Structure formats: C-alpha cells, structure tokens
Amino acid sequence: MNSRQLVKLAYCICLLPLFFACSSERDEGNEGSGTLHVQVNANTEVLVGTNTRMDEGTDESILDVNDFSFSIFKGETLRGEWATLAEFLADDELTLRSGNNYVAKASYGDVNNEGFELPYYEGNQPFVIKRGQTTTVEVTCYLANAKLSIVYTDEFKDYFSEYTAEVTTSLGNTVNYVSDETRYAYFKPGEVQVRVKVKKKEGYSQEVTLKVGEDYALEARHAYILTLDLDAGTPSINISFSDDIPNQEPVTIIVSDEALSAPAPYFTANGFNDDQPIDVVEGKSAEASEVYAYLNAAGGIAHCYLTTHSSSLIEQGWPETVDLTSVSAENLSAMQKLGFQMAGLGDKKDKIAKIDFTNVVPFLEYTEEGTEHLFELRATDKLSKENVEPLKFRVSSKDNQFAVSAGQSVLYGTTKMKANLTLDGDPAKVTYWLKKGETEQQVVPSSVKSNGTSHDLVFKFDESQYADIQMEARYLRRKSTLNSMLEAPAVSLYLEYPGDVWTKEATLHKRGTLDESWTFQCAKWKKNELGSWTMQAYSLTDDAIFLNALTDSTKYTYRFVKFDESQDIIGASDTLSIVTEKEFQIPNSNFETWYSEKLYSTIGTIYTFYPFAKDSKTENRWWDTSNTKTTPNPGSAGAWYYRSFPGTVPTSEEQYTATYHLNKFDKKKLATGGRNGSIAAEISTVGWGTGNTWTAWSQKAANKTAGSLYIGNYTNKENYGKVFVSRPTKVIFWYRYYSYDNESTEPLVEVYSEDGSKIGWGKITINSTVNEFEKAIINIDYTGNERKKAAQIRVIFSSTNSSSPKSKAIEGEQFFGVGYWDSRHIGSVLTIDDVSLVYDK
Template sequence: MKKICYGLLSFLFIGLASCTKEDTRSSLEGRIDVRVSTDWSLADAESRASEEVAPEINDFALAIESADGKVSNSWDSFGRFQPVSVPVGTYLVTASYGDANAEGFDALSYLGSTTVEVGKDETAEASVTCTINKARVILSYTDDFKSYFSSYSAYVSSSKGNKITYADDETRGAYFVPGNLELFLEVTRQGVSQKVTLNPKNFTAEVKHEYRLTMDVDASTASLKIVFNDNPSSEQNVDINISDEALNAPAPEFAAYGFTSGNAIEVMEGSTVSDKLEAYLNASSGLAKCELITVSEALKAQGWPESVDLMNLTTEQSQKLTELGLSTKGLGANHDKIALVDFKNVLPYLYCTSDGNDVHTFTLRATDVLTKVSEDLVLKVTTRNNGFAVALPEYVSYGSTTMTAGLTLEGDPALIKFYYIYLGAPQEFTAKNIDIQPGTEENKYKVTFTYPEPLVDTENGVKFKAQYGAKTIERTFKVEDPELTLSLKNGDADVWATKAYLQVVASAKSRSSRTISSSTVEIQYKDGEEWKVWPNQSYDSETGLFLLTGMGEGASETQGVSYTLRAVYKRAGEASSFSQELSLTTEPKSQVGNAGFEDWHTESHSFNVSADFFGNPHYRDWYLPWNENEADIWWAVNSKKTMLSECTAANLDFKVFPTVSWSSSNKSSGEKSIQIATIATGAWAIPTGGSVTSRAGEIWIGTANDSGDHASEGHSFVSRPNSLSFWYQYSPVDSETFYMKIELKAEDGTVIASNEIASGAAEAVGTTITLPFEYSENKKVSSIYMVFKSSTQDSPGYNSQVTMEIAGKDQTSHIGSVLRIDDIKLNYE
C-alpha cells in the first residue's frame, strides 16, 4: 500500500541560497518540490487485520543536500516543508521516519531517497518512496507446543547486542536492524528439574523482510519443530530432540578462573595480571557454538570483532584475535566437549579511550548439540588510566641531535617504545639513544632522545611517536631557525680519521647580512670549558665546506677522538653570533689483523697416498696465519689446493708442501713474514705419462672453503686510510710476476677506494712499497678486502726439488715463485 503527500506550492520560498533585497532569484537558481510516498509492504509478509498503520506523511523528516555538500537544509516534519529555491546543481533528497538504529516492537522506521537535477528557472520534482528499512520477526506457538510445556517464553538477540523478549501471548512483530539474529526459547516441562534455555534457530535478517517462526511439538517423537515462514521456497525448518532425557541433560557450563562472572577486575592500563584469567567450558552433550561478545572501544579500534563464534572463526578473525592476545583450546575444527578461553594476554591491549577509566566486557555463551544454552559468563575489566602523556618542547635548536621531553606514566617507562620518523616511516629509538631519569614528582620522568642525524627541518618540524601497550601518542615539535648553523652535510661520511668537512649556513632571515667565508667565519673547538680556534682550517668556496685537518691525535685502532665544535661569525674581527654546538668523533686508525704475520698455528692433515714402509699413514703440516682458537680470523689461504691426490708411491710424500707458510730468515721486522709460494704436486714416481699440477700460493682477507677456494672476501672495517704500505720480497721463476689488490667497500657493496699491483717485479733484498687511495664516493667504509698471489700465470712454473726454509726448517719440494710479505700498514695523515 502507498500513501502520497505533496509539498505545498507557494510563492514564498524558504531558500537554501540567499535572496536579494528585491526578492529576485539569482540567474543560476531553480527550485525543488518534493512528494513523499510510503510502501509498507514486506517480503513474505501475511495480510493480517492487525497490520500496522503507516505513519502520517507529515510526521516524516526531510533533508536536501547538494552533491558537493555546500548547500543543505532539513525539516523535522514534512508538514513544514515548502518548495525551496536553490543554486543549479545535483541534490540528494532524503525522507525518513523513526530511529533507524532502534530495535523492538515499537521500532518501525522508514527511509527513502532520490537524486534530482535542478536547472535554471526550473522546478525539479523529487519523488521519494519510503520503505521499511528493517526486518520484522513474528513468533507463534501451536497448541501441541503449548500443551507439551508447562511454561514458555522467547527472546531474540540481535547483532547490535539488543535482547527483545516475546511473552507467551505476544502476537506482534518486532523490528530489527538487518543482520544476524538468534532465537532463544526458555521452556519448562513437567518432570524436568528446571527451566531450560534452547537456541534452536539462528538466521540472517534482510531489510524489508518478514520472518515468521512457528513453534510446534511432535509429542510422539519428542521433537521440537520450528516452521520458518510459510512459503515453501523460503522455509528453513528445524527438528530438535526435546525428550525428557535431553531436557534433563546438563546445559553447557562455564567455570571462571581468576575472576568472578559479572564482577569487574581492575588492571593498570597496558599491564596484565600475574594469575590465570581463564574460562573453562564443559558441554557434556557436545559443543555446537561458543559465542564471544565484546564491548571495548579500545579493542574495536584495533580490529577486534564485536561478536564471533569461536568455533567458526574466519582466517582474518582468528589472526586478529591471536594478534591481540586471545588464546583458546578445544574450539574450532577439532572441538570436543571441553574447551578453554584464556584472556590474560589480551589485557595489555586494553587502554582508556578517554581521560578516565574504561570498562571492557567479554561475554561468553555456549550452545551444545541439543541447542541447550549456557548461562552467560561475563568478564569485566576496568582499565585504570595510567596517565600516559608526553610533553614535548615547542622548539629545539637547529642542528641539535638531542630532544628532551617530559613523560607522565603510572607504570614502567622501560616498556614504552619511542619512534622517530625517517623517510616517512617510523623508526624505533634504540635503548642507547634514550635516557630516562625520574622527575621530582611521582610518575614523572625526564627523557632525553638522541637522534641519528641533526634536526634541521625548520619548515615541517619533527614528528615523534610513543607507544605504551596499545596506546599511541603522536606529536610534532619545531626546529628553531638560528642565525648560524653548523652541520655535517653528508652526515658521518664527512668525518674521517684525521679530518672533517663542515658546513656553515646562515638562516633565511639573516642570510642577506651574513656572507660565509674564511674571513667571516671560524670554527672553534671546546677544550675543557674554553673555546679555542681550530688551528688547521680552510674554506672551499666551490663546495661551501670548511676543512679541518690535524684531527684524531691519540686515536687507537678501535677508538676515534671526540670533539665539540661551533661556528663563529665575526664582524670587524669580533664574534657577533654563534652556531649551535656540534659533537663528532673521528674514525679510528684501524689496521688489518695480524698485519706483521707474527701469529701462526699448525694443523696436520693426511692425504691420499699409500702408507710408508712401516704401514704408517702420510701426514703433512699446514701453516695458518692466525692463533689457534682465534675468535676474529682475518686471513685465508689456498693451501688445501696442494693436497696430493694422484701419487701412489709411498716414499715420495716429502714432495708435498702447503703453498703458504712462514719464514724467519726473510722478513722486514719481528720474527716472521708470510711466505706465499708456487707448489707443484703430482705422480712423481711414474717415469712417463705422469700428471703434474702447479698452483700459485694465495692469501686473502676472507675465508676459504674445503677446496681452498674463496668462500668469502673481506672483513668488517670502519676507517678510511690514505694509503697502504707493506714490505715484500719476490723470487720469481721464468720472469713471472706477482699480483696484489686492495679494496675498501661501502655498506651497499660499492667499491669506494682501491689499488693493485697487476705485475709485481722481482725484489731479491726486500723493499717497502706504498699504494695511495683515491675515494670515488663520500661514503663510510664497511669492509676491506686484500689479496696476494705468488704468480699471475694460470699454470705457473716450478723448480725440481728445491730446498728452502719452510716454517723455520729446510724442506725440499717442487717450488716455483716465492712472494714474502711483512708489516702491512694502513696509513692515515
């Protein structure tokens, strides 16, 4: 059925747009007139004498809004509406009646809308048909049902958390917002010890539909039958056992551990309890459903579902509940008759959404296979507001690397995670970059943060984030725009072992009156409490950088030297303004490990030849340039490549020696040098047709695999030397040459400095050579690689049975070119 009413036409326009004094409309205006009709029909509804009467059209509310949202007006009663004058455009006209979110017998509501185009000097007629925007549910009982039970009632629970009770004589229909509905019957039968609650039917209600549920009993089979609607195409009937045995069977029962159902426990916001916080469920007839209904603004904001069946979770729901600390056992696909729900680890995710305390409610309700329903178990948690707050300074100095903030927290401040924003993404402060000190008041702290780079964004400020449990604070503080700033243009890459490049910039407001040059600006360093001019400084006008040299005095191989610097602007030779202080530490003057090759140890290895005349297996010593059980090994050798594999003569193993050993007689200083030799191995006992292999000796910074090949190249390193020096002695065979290379790499693998000796010449006495470095990029060094080879030939030559010192004693072998290295040194200015 429809009821229609038209808006009253009038020459008096209540305009959404303004009018002129002469009451003439703008040349770009039109009008809107509205008619509203109602259609109270419902799908699957029966025609009944008691059918509700549609409300009066004048009781409907009306709203008109432009597509861009700039023009809007509304009327609480359509009876007050008159055609309106509006600017040309598209408008949405909406009519409504009742509360769209209410549920119950008196919760009837209507809604309708339409879009109209308003043209110049035209009247657009908006025709709005309003329909019931809810579902209606009607319950009824057959005489057999009424005679089987001595008393009965029902209620319907909605997904909005409402519970609408139907008395035993209720014939009206109740209205529900579309969504999931659950039907519960509370019945008592003579001979059954107590009232039983059943949950025989759940369904999804759609808008503008009527659902009729008829309760019937077949006494001969002791079964409850629910006829769902009368239309065979939409019937969804159920058949449930209601024998005395089934009704007397115990309903599912919850037991609480660590709390009392309905009584709130109090926890500090972001913390948990030390004892259990569990719900134990026993369903002797077997579980069918376990509902969890949650009321918590904090969990809702984190994606926790408000109502779920813990036995039928989606993947997304399961992941979210687990992520937020809920643990269950005995539910899901492998459920049985008992189950456990553990809430303990959920507590840290509960926080207060206002300045006061918050209450979070978890309701558990179980249904067994007989549709019997447990009593609700209610866990209430009151989170006490911990006062978590961070007070940031309004400004910090330009170029500063620290920021000090005030912290308020009733709890452990060590559990807070602090973040800075880098390249648009939050990065967590490391523990060493946070200093938390107690304040003068309880629960008050002073926190100093050290940023990885100077704070220089004066336009956008610095974003800051703090997180305690599930509660997050995000703030922004500003950076001052100083008259003069001192900084490292390229960060730490501008600080070397003996020098540093500094940038001095005048602020925008003072730039016109301050020219940066060597005559107007000087760099000073702090010596105790006194500021002194750095003695070795220069300015490059092309790069705009000051160069400080002569730094790093007193640096070790592992530690650099720290300085506090500032820039001073001078007028007529006198200081007129100062920059902020800048702290930096030079690179250490690092060296490679075992650079003098004094550290060695020996390992014995057998090789594949027959035993000697006495049946003893054959062994040879290998010499490795690091101490036994050394934790930090720098060098690798290819000695395993000289393992004898083809010789079968038992008396010729003396000809097998490692390519790398040490020498005590040929060295630059100390007791030893490293001796890298070409060694030949093969079937020496075979007069003809024997196979002989010669291999150049090789050492490198890195590791070797079981075959003596490179497993890795390089070792961690943090300094940038100017050059490399080493002593060498070379005795080649057949005019061969040796090879050497060094590489310094950045963290991304880029080689930023290198040098090599492609064809090293003979040197009988021994000499020291120096190789300079030129750095291609201004980056920090992350690793160093070095390699030495006794020959550049693929098949190097060798002498027959040469006797020479190997590891402190004369030994005979087939030896080719010999390269000795000692006293490797990385030089810094």
C-alpha cells in the same frame, strides 16, 4: 495459507500533493523561481522469502502520510526539516535555488525502536528546481525495518504446558512473544537471536530456555515467519525459518527428559569478578597473575560467542562479535597479536574450554572519550542450552601519563642528548624513532634512570646531529614527540678561495673561538661513502688552518668536535668537504705512440708524423707539432726534402731524423734513439719552401722554421693548451740538444685560470750542446695567484727560441742527376723524452 501465497490484507497508498514557490538565493547564482509539487506515497508491500511480495497488512493502524516527517538536503547539508508534512506545507520561508541538486526525504517511525506495532518507513528522491516550471517530486516510502512472526504448531502446543519466545537484537533490545502472540514484531535490519522457554506437560517439569538455531539475519522490507513444530516420536523440536529462503539447514532440538534436565553451560571467572570492573593502568598487566574464564558444557560445546566493546581493540582488527568455535584465521591472528589465547575450542572442542585475557589487558587503552572495556561470553551446548547470563569481564583503563620531553638545548653536531620520559609503566617497552627527513631510524637509550613515573634518558647517536633533533616515542599505540633545538655552531669552517685546495695541501679557515677541549677531525671518502673520523694534524695561524700530506683526487670532510668526560661528542662545528686536485700526467709523455702518414712519393718519399694514435679522438690527442706547416707539396716531379720535411720525428724512424742526417752527411757524432732504449721526440729546425732549389753552387732555404712539440693542436696555426684542472709545481723531462750557430732554446710551461689569466708559469734555458740525456726541471711559479684554480695547461718545446733560426744545407747522397732530393736544411735539434708533472703542494 502458507508464506508462498500472495496475501492482500490491506493496501494503502496515500497521496498528498502540495505546492509552493521557490526563489533562488541572491548569493547562489541565477535569480528565478519555480513551483515545487511534492507527492508522498507509502508502499506497504514486503518480501516474503526471496521473491514473493505481499502487502504488509492492517495489523497496524492505517498509515497517514500527514504523520510522516519531511526534510530537504543539498548534498550533505540539511536545508529544512519538518516533523510532519503539514508543517512543511505551512512553511513559507524556505527558499531553494533553481538549478541546484536537492534530495527530498520522508520517513515514519524510528528504526532503533524495536517491537510490536513499530514499523519504520523511509524514502527519498533527488530533484532539481527548474526556473519558471513546476517540478514534481514523488517520494515513495518503503518499510525500512524487518518484521518477524513466531508460529507454534498444534503438535508443539499439545506437548508443552507453557511456552514463550524472546528475540534479542544487535541493539541489545529483547522482544517477548507470549504464547498466544500472532502479530509481527519489527526489528532493525541485522542479526537476531531467538530463544524459547518451554515446560513439558509430562515428565521433566522444570522450565528450560533453549536457543533456537543460529543467529538469524533480517533484511529491510522483509517479513519472516519462524515456525516451531514438534516430533513427539523423537521427541524433538523442529524449527523452520521462512521456507521461501533457500539453502537453509533444518534445526532440531532434542527435548527428552535427559536432555532437558542436563545442566546449561556455565563460565567460571578467574582473576576477576563477573560484571565488576578491574582498574588497570594502560600498558600494565592486571594484579592477578592470570585473567581467564573456564567454560563447562556438560551437553558438549556447540558455540562460544565473544562480544567485545573496546574501540581500541576493534580498530586494530579485533572482531566485535566472534564465535570462538569457528573463528577465522584472519580474526584469530589479529586477536593473538593483541595477546589473546584460548584452549579447548575449535575443531577438537568437547566440554571444557579456557578463554585467556591475561595478555590482552596491557593492550587496553585509556582515552578521554571512554576508559572501560567490556568482554561478554555466551555459550550454547549441543542441546541448544545457553548459559543463563553472559559472563562479563570489565576493565577500566587508567591513564599511564605517557609523555616525553627534551632536556636542555644541545650543541650543534652533538652525538648525545638527554630527555625525560613520564610513564606509569615499564620504560623498556617504549621505542624511540629519530626522524630523518621522510625516513626514520630507531634509536635506543644508552641509559635509563627511573624514579617512580619519571625516567631520565640518555641517547647516543651514531653520527653528529646537524639539524634540530626530532624524535617520536611510541608506547603501544601512543605517540609523543620530542623536539630538541640545537644551538648555533660554536665554530664554523669555510674555504676562502677554491684554489686553497691543491693535490697535497689545503688551507681552510674558521670562525669562532677554540679551546683545548676541541679536536680537529677528518674523514676520508671511499666510493661515495664517508669513512671513519680520525684526528687530523694541522697548523693554525689566526683563523687559517694549514693541512698537508693529503692524497690527490680524494674527498675529505673536516670538522672540530668537543668531547665530554665520557669521550662522547657533545658539540661540533659544521662540516667542510674538499676534493684535492688530481696528480694528472699528460698522456703519451714518454712519446711511445705515433703514427705516420705518407704525403708525397715520386723520386723520394716524404712522410709526416703525429704524436698520437691514428684513430684517437681529438680530446684524447694531447701533443701536436708544426709538421703540417713544414710539409707543403714539394712541387714538380720529385719529393724534395729541402722543400718539404717534418721538423718533429719519433726517434724510432731514425732515417728521417735530423741527427741521422747530420751524422751521416755532416760527419757529426750525435747520440741517437730514446732514453733507455725507448722512443723519444726529436725536434729540429727545418728549412723548407716550394721554390727552394739545390745546386752545386746554390742551396738557399726560402723558409726556416723551428721544430715544435707542444700541448694543443695545429689547425693552420699552433693552438696551445688543453683543458687541465690540476696545478703541478714542476715539469721534469730528459733532453739532448744540438745547438747550431750558438742558438738556445727555452722549454716553457704555463697554467691558465678559467677567466683566461695566467696563474702559473716557468721555463728553463738550454744554450749549449748536450749529447747525452740530461734531466731538466722547470719550476712553476704561482706567486700572487695561489688561490685561483687551473683551467688550462701549456707545455711547449721548440728547437730554438730564435725568431730568425739558422739552418745548414746538408747534402745527401743523391747527386744532381736525381735532383739532390735527400738533401736537407737542418738547424738546432732538441730531443725530448719522459716528460712528467710533479705535484709538491
């Protein structure tokens, strides 16, 4: 009968129905009760090979479910546990809540008990108590460990006078199979190793221990048969393992006298003694300069197994058990990172190998839970012989006392900090990480002074520290946190008013007392990056700090710093950043950009002129005029200048200027054109009105309006001003002036704050004719309002400041037959060029 046959040695299903009432707990929801019917079954079928089932048999005593332990869980919480079903039946104190999810579990034996007659059964079943109903819970238990039988063929028995087998498990248990053993032994699922001890009847007469194949993986609810046969012709032992399992490689062991008499592999320890621990402080090396094991295998190295018992190494990727002759690249990389080295193993293995732990020792960690680390080496040669006992390398790690602490508190803004490191080890192997919010930056101590296990540290930072210093020290996998509290700033800076910052000057204020050890510093920003700190000149009156020679539209950051004798910053004020105002110039203040628009064209043509580009956006139009007011529809059939004409004209359109008309028709000799040959803006008083008439005896103007040029825009009225956040101290411009009837003009500048109040203003009076360009300066007075920021600027030029301007009728060359259409009413004329803003403060 082979293992493919379905064998029915015995089959037992034991049922035990029992009933009890369940009532819900008052604090768990709905009240109610139901009946629980529990049925426990033991299914003794096992798998042989891949898909063949057979009954487990009657080699053990008949299972009685009354001997099964029983428990009930609610999620992960144990609600009740009974050593036997009988105890469960007798328990009338258990209460279960209807509607809750529970799991019933039954078991027999202990999976960690391995050997003969030690089966372990287990089963569980979820259930829900239904109020007012009977809930049936059927728990079927299956074999939860594996069973293994070792069979010897008659040929094998005839060849050897003595033979026994032993199975070693992952739990460290060893189960011996005597020569006449026919029973199955039970094992926790996992890998096992099988060895056979044999003594030949003839020839080599010494007992020899042989490892039978590779490690075998056993699964729960499986029965396995290991068969040992002999081929006397070779001679060799042939091993088969549960022939229902596919893709198995046959195992053959040569048992000639020569093979059996060959020495088994053995290890030689260097730098340690087998199974005797060496004491090493965590992070240090062993006293011996080298710690390694030599492997000698006269029969040729087949396998070299390393088993490691070290939680710290395994947590870092070191394999718990590994065959060093076929270690994966991933495992080897993890081991090498932790100092492991080997030679003579791998693809080119022969008879000698070296397993080196020298650089592994410093990585062995001390923990309060356990300090010992164990490495076990086993080797198998190509003749299936093993070293008699595994070589054991033990290390007992000692506490290195690693800790770091801050020294005395440090001043706000310091770039220097003292700390103390306690370490029985090399302080150079400690790294330090300065916490920066969610990030961290590695820092290196600039000085380390050691005295035994105490090490005084000095740190110098690249920049001042303005928050409590948090630093983490790391040594191997140990971490220690250092927190150094900063004292409050001895000096602080503040800006009393936003308007204290101009384009070239600023006034800051301080709190706190300064002595000569404090230095005032400034850092200028460039493209959103803080520049280097430099000493800053300043004058101090009480708590006011006066700064000058600043650059416009620039961000500055200021601070006071305190240096020690090494010129390291050991304290600082808080920082204060300011941005200077921009030296903004009003666009088109040289009046080179205009565009014209033809308004009326019949007999004569009337144009108006705008001091900005035709397609420019409203926000980009800074200057405007009152031309729209003085150029209404002239009416009737002619385009009469005396009825409609612009008061502000670019000098490049000379034939439309008042100066041109005065020179040609009134015999004046006024200068024309712009300054230095450029374009200027001519601003003249205009007489206009639709009802105006011109005859040889009557030339009256219905309306007389001073020409104007101003910052702002015209929408049925003059809207003065544009948004402007700088504060110029002067306005410079060049002008010519023709004063008619002794009139004067007053160019005006006004600066307003955000609340609409006027904070700066200035004007000059021009009261006589000036025929060549002269330079004019308007000083802007901010007295009493120096601390307010600007929000708007107004610059206004007018041909006259008279509320009733005068004009003169100047007849053109077009006679009465065409209506005198080029005749005009002209008053005072102001020509402006090259307006600029000056920022002295």
